Amino acid sequence: MSNETPQAGDLLVRVGAIVFLVGAVATLATVAPLFLGADPLPPAAYFVCMLMGVGFLVAGAGVLRSIAEQRRQAREAAGSVPAL
DSSP states (O other): OOOOOOOTTHHHHHHHHHHHHHHHHHHHHHHHHHHHHHOOOOOOHHHHHHHHHHHHHHHHHHHHHHOOOOOHHHHHHHSOOOOO
């Protein structure tokens, strides 16, 4: 376990990574029959492959959210510094 506190966007990055991995496995499963000479999978399997892009977008949104939160915290910290 980590002692770090969860940041804004961490959950989105984790969910995005999981969705991306599901899409990657689906992509391997749909491409394998083409190389093995087997019958191709039904079209629904190819739609699951699109989860790679969805996962990438969700993870990217989490990163952008984390960046925005860190910038906000930096602005607040800079605003609270007393003038000398």
